[in-house]
Amino acid sequence: MTFKLSRNQFFLFLFIAQTGTVFLSFQTPLVSATGPDAWLVFSGVGIFHYILLLLYERNYEYFKPGPFVSWMYKGYWLLIIVSFISYIDYTLAVWAFPETPQIIVISIMVGISLYANLSRAETVINLSVILLPLIPIFYIILFLAWPDFVWTNLFPIAKIDGSDLLKGIIASQFTFIGIELFLFFRKHVDSKQKVSGIPLFIYQMLWMFFFLSSVLFSLLFFSLEELKMIPEPIMYILKSQAVALVERLDLFFIFLWMMWSVITISLFAFTTIYVHQLHAKGHRKRNTIIFHILLVIFPLFLRSKEHVDMIQNSLVYFHLFFVIVVPTVVILMNRRKKK
Amino acid sequence: MMDDAVSTDSLILYIKKTFHNSSDLFVEEMEWQNGPAVVCYFTTMTEGAEVNLQLELIRKRAADGLTDWGRTAISSVHAFSISVLTESISIGFVAVIFPESNLLLQIMMPKFVLRSPNEPENEHVIRGPHEGFVEGFDANMSLIRKRLAIPNLVVQTLRLGNDTQTLVNYIYIESIADEDVVANVKRRLESIKSNKVISAGQVEDYLEDSVWSPFPQFLNTERPDRVVANLLEGKIAIFTNNSPTALIAPVNFFSFYESPDDYNARVLVGSFYRILRILSFMTAIFLPAFYIAVVGFHSEILPIELSKQVKLGVNEIPYRPIFEALLLELFIELIRESAIRLPTPIGQTVGIVGGLVIGNAIVDAGLVSNFMVIVVAMTAISSFVIPSWEMNMTIRIIRFPFMLAASMFGFFGIAIGTLVLFIHLMNVSSLKQPYFTPIVPFDPAKFKDVFFRSPYVRLKKQQKTFTHGADKEGGDH
Structure with a gap:
């Protein structure tokens, strides 16, 4: 699979992979653990995210996973995709399709990913472009809630203990999911275009703005007690807004989020197949179809909200392993080999 | 020298037999200075008086002892062969056979009836030239050459179809067009192995990258100014003889939303209508689907007062909104199709009777709701805004x-459909070049031109590759 990315394509790819699915739900566990300090905790976590990006940028050339490590990553991404699909299916069942059989909704979503992944590599890479005009609309609608914001909800701060802080940091890790794709695709970025320095900082700022604003909106709009009972605070903010001729904006945005998530799934599926093809030459089409069949079958085993939550909660620990431990080991080994 | 046994009489008989004694075939023996000659042509394709004048001129050149007596601006001499003879006569040339010297004089003076180059019916403009192509390539080429007086304008010709011997010409500007694209067109045209090449649409089928895509990959136009503007952007125009339609490629999706009027109008006016057309793409595809989704699934998104009215209107209808929409959409398609086939005045009458009278009656009869009539009418109008007929038809079909x-x-369903449509648009290519550029691959410099008509003309070429950084534009400026 040969392709070349522009800097913008690369960052857009990374942004959508990191934001899809999780941006709707990570606020509640974060705020539950840290209260009004959530925004402060997330700001600190954002600095960690930037440090990670800087380290990745510095060492990506040494990240050359062998077949075993690749299989580990493939398994990890399969878990991510399955948990995303299960969560989307569950959310759609709550908000839109309580009666529709699970397999139909899942098959349709996975079918989109299959279609994209059977196309040329550039098609999947550029798929995120469709979201670009929709993201500003999403923000404009969220800002309609401005008059309802209670600014004192952001205070008091610095009231949490170490245990809550740790819980908050772990809850924030959902927003990091996908950052490891940086290591896999950085080498495909046009060498004439600079990534380190200002461009990377701008990416970090956009990531930070996106997630931090969603935490702030949730804190400002809901009281702490309300937030603990609302699994998708952003959707509820949208639900409370009305513009001319549209009474329920959330119904539009649940499908915008669904599109966003399907694209994220397609990107992860693309990454999995791409990494698989690095070691298994040929049969790309066959492997893509088999992988997508698995993507339809596995989420069917996660029938209840408890199952979905269990997988999602465990995902954070897998994530820490694959984002910090594995890259560190692979990079150090390759550095040593080079010496 | 031909076989002595082949006399002029037997040659004449043979030619007549070859053309099945067609009554418009003229075959006569005539005297030439070195012996007999046989002249033959179709009287329906060649002017007899003109033939006599040309023959006299060539006879005089031969009598004067010129070495190249048969070579003039419209004639040439070849070694005799049956295939050259039949081909020459079939395409409207005059063939003069000299059995003694085994030569064939070919005089190219076909006469075809051509209509005047009126403005095409389906590409009207308010300002700008009102000329259009006709059914003859020479006339069409003269309309282009008078606008492009440059030596770099190249015409290449192929004859396709064993039975039809159709002339297919492709033209491009050597210094601007991408040589890979030109070679690609040549290769694809040469690979057409059909016995019958009749129309531009048929050639288009052979040349397209994906024939099953609903999206046209060649811009069809009958306007010389449009062809010239595209040639100057490095594109290639393909003409099939006897058709006024030029096929232009490589093009992108947004080429179909541009009209010559954009550049003839004021900058702001041109830009406004261009944006309007792009928005019409949205309404033409999504409006009926949106209405069906709202009525069938999500009526709560409407304010309560409007929701009540919609529900009241829909409750009277005995079937689901999809059938209501299909009924009305098919009805509109019937009106449109019949209006095209009928003479203009009757076509207009059918439009009025169909649209107003039957439309009103169908609502009164309770077969469709008022809201659905509004939605379908707005959708139809939105699709008619598109300046390209083939894109118009595509959009009309995609909404189903x-x-x-x-x-x-x-x-x-709409969200999933949108993703499928978007992926498909990213996969489509026109002569192997990205169709959805400048959005994907994103080209910021050209992106603004999708929505705005720039106040000056800047010549641009089609994005060449799907991959970032790999030689974005072909050819030299």
Whole structure:
């Protein structure tokens, strides 16, 4: 699979992979653990995210996973995709399709990913472009809630203990999911275009703005007690807004989020197949179809909200392993080999 | 020298037999200075008086002892062969056979009836030239050459179809067009192995990258100014003889939304209408699907007062909104199709009777709701805004799967349909070049031209590759 990315394509790819699915739900566990300090905790976590990006940028050339490590990553991404699909299916069942059989909704979503992944590599890479005009609309609608914001909800701060802080940091890790794709695709970025320095900082700022604003909106709009009972605070903010001729904006945005998530799934599926093809030459089409069949079958085993939550909660620990431990080991080994 | 046994009489008989004694075939023996000659041509394709004048001129050149007596601006001499003879006569040339010297004089003076180059019916403009192509390539080429007086304008000709011997010409500007694209067109045209090449549409089928895509990959136009503007952007125009339609490629999706009027109008006016047309793409595809989704699944998104009215209107209808929409859409398609086939005054009458009288009656009869009439009418008008007829038809067809998806899954169906459409648009290519550029691959410099008509003309070429950084534009400026 040969392709070349522009800097913008690369960052857009990374942004959508990191934001899809999780941006709707990570606020509640974060705020539950840290209260009004959530925004402060997330700001600190954002600095960690930037440090990670800087380290990745510095060492990506040494990240050359062998077949075993690749299989580990493939398994990890399969878990991510399955948990995303299960969560989307569950959310759609709550908000839109309580009666529709699970397999139909899942098959349709996975079918989109299959279609994209059977196309040329550039098609999947550029798929995120469709979201670009929709993201500003999403923000404009969220800002309609401005008059309802209670600014004192952001205070008091610095009231949490170490245990809550740790819980908050772990809850924030959902927003990091996908950052490891940086290591896999950085080498495909046009060498004439600079990534380190200002461009990377701008990416970090956009990531930070996106997630931090969603935490702030949730804190400002809901009281702490309300937030603990609302699994998708952003959707509820949208639900409370009305513009001319549209009474329920959330119904539009649940499908915008669904599109966003399907694209994220397609990107992860693309990454999995791409990494698989690095070691298994040929049969790309066959492997893509088999992988997508698995993507339809596995989420069917996660029938209840408890199952979905269990997988999602465990995902954070897998994530820490694959984002910090594995890259560190692979990079150090390759550095040593080079010496 | 031909076989002595082949006398002039037997040659004449043979020619007549070859053309099945067609009554418009003229075959006569005539005297030439070195012996007999046989002149033959179709009287329906060649002017007899003109033939006599040319023959006299060539006879005089031969009598004067010129070495190249048969070579003039419209004639040439070849070694005799049956295939050259039949081909020459079939395409409207005059053939003069000299049995003694085994030569064939070919005089190219076919006469065909051509209509005047009136403005095409389906590409009207308010300002700008009102000329259009006709059914003869020479006349069409003269309309282009008078606008492009440059030596770099190249015409290449092929004859396609064993039975039809259709002339297919492709033209481009050597210094601007991408040589890979030119070679690609040549290769594809040469690989057409059909016995019958009749129309531009047929050639288009052979040349397209994906024939099953609903999206046209060649811009069809009958306007010389449009062809010239595209040639100057490095594109290639393909003409099939006897057709006024030029096929232009490589093009992108947004080429179909541009009109010559944009550049003839004021900058702001041109830009406004260009944006309007792009928005019409949205309404033409999504409006009926959106209505079906709202009525069938998500009526709560409407304010309560409007929701009540919609519900009241829909409750009277004995079937689901999708059938209501399909009924009305098919009805509109019937009106449109009949209006095209009938003479203009009757076509207009059918439009009025169909649109107003039957439309009103169909609502009164309770077969469709007022809201659905509004939605379908707005959709139809939106699709007619598109300046390209073939894109118009594509958009009209694409809305049906969206309507079905909306009737089955509501907004979820529309969202999934949008993703499929978007992926498809990214996969489509026109002569192997990206169709959805400048959005994908994103080209910021050209992106603004999708929505705005720039106040000056800047010549641009089609994005060449799907991959970032790999030689974005072909050819030299």
